[in-house]
Amino acid sequence: MSEPLLSVRNLKTVFKTEDGQFAAVDDVSFELNEGEVIGIVGESGSGKSVTALSIMGLVPNPPGRIAGGEIRFEGRNLLELPEREMRRLRGGRMAMIFQEPMTSLNPVFTVGDQLFEGIIEHEGVGKRAARDRAVELLDKVGIAAPAERLDQYPHQMSGGMRQRVMIAMALACNPKLLLADEPTTALDVTIQAQILDLLRELQEEFRMAVIMITHNLGVVAEFAHKVMVMYCGRAVETAPVGELFERPSHPYTQGLLRSIPHLDHEGARLRTIKGTVPSPFALPPGCRFAARCEHARPACAEAEPPMIGVVPDHEAACIRLTGYRHDLTRATEPVA
Incomplete structure (x- = not known):
């Protein structure tokens, strides 16, 4: 290439x-x-x-x-x-x-x-x-x-x-x-x-x-x-545009997509991401989004999560994806 x-x-x-x-x-x-x-x-x-x-x-x-x-x-x-x-x-x-x-x-x-x-x-x-x-x-x-x-x-x-x-x-x-x-x-x-x-x-x-x-x-x-x-200064998810909208994998990306207004939800209250962005001078240990994440677990505070493959060309930095693997011929599946 x-x-x-x-x-x-x-x-x-x-x-x-x-x-x-x-x-x-x-x-x-x-x-x-x-x-x-x-x-x-x-x-x-x-x-x-x-x-x-x-x-x-x-x-x-x-x-x-x-x-x-x-x-x-x-x-x-x-x-x-x-x-x-x-x-x-x-x-x-x-x-x-x-x-x-x-x-x-x-x-x-x-x-x-x-x-x-x-x-x-x-x-x-x-x-x-x-x-x-x-x-x-x-x-x-x-x-x-x-x-x-x-x-x-x-x-x-x-x-x-x-x-x-x-x-x-x-x-x-x-x-x-x-x-x-x-x-x-x-x-x-x-x-x-x-x-x-x-x-x-x-x-x-x-x-x-x-x-x-x-x-x-x-x-x-x-x-x-x-x-x-x-x-907070880091890339938390990368993907082709259609793939990201179809399969958002990082909780922050999911929160951003949920907060978009929809015409068919007229009168409904907009969803927000709770909390605020941490100060760059006082970043939390581990995942920087953990304090605002509805899926946070104790392990999230232990180390910065690396980018993990969801499917080819799609990665996200979330430990919930640790059990996933790439398969070039099939959709990503949890590792047994």
Whole structure:
């Protein structure tokens, strides 16, 4: 088999604060092939965005740093590259859409100036050619009168239009890997749907690999090929998207799915996951989810559960799965 486009192995990213050091991402591993979409889901503070920033080499140092692991992109370990090489990759071979376009776009420069910068830097073209490319990009992402919009400032555009500009900036140099961090946050549901449809069309057209970071399982269901569920900085379940919805195996994943509102349950009280996420400075021994888990047993507090195979390509970190095994020809069964 060919090498994956992106391979993250045992990634650990830590932050040092006045209260001490904590791991925002702790021993996370996954792979992504060309043209594949992975959804990373979890509550706020689970490590989703820091995982993306680590891949892009954008973890602020200080207070953060990558303390261990490996990030291989197109065969090269990004953690060994000098910063000048990472700058060539960012915006070129790999790009990121940030979750709040109003703060991600510079308010004192026109949209055109911000688009031109990346095109000129990575494509080595003049400003006239960069302007033509920028007009083409804005038209591609569905912005009307693109030539006129280039001379506008971010505050003159709606939230949905600013997000389309961010997508155009990310796609300016035809990246092979796109990281989208909550790309529909703060947009109304109609605009959210339009942005997701646009991302899907562009992903299929350019055969990009995409990391979609979200807390919305509905977005994952309609956009991703596979899913990684994170909790307290760790991956607790990974699976193909259909498999995860059909057979969620970690209690945290099951709780997330149960909390989704259903139209046929009108008037019913929404189910929640009891308790709160523990402080990163006071993580419990053993399974980090145990205090909130309805299936917890004394053994859960003894050691961090490893990822255990449910079926091929589906793993979850729960000791309830210890008696299960892989069988390449049949469904997973308890070991007698």
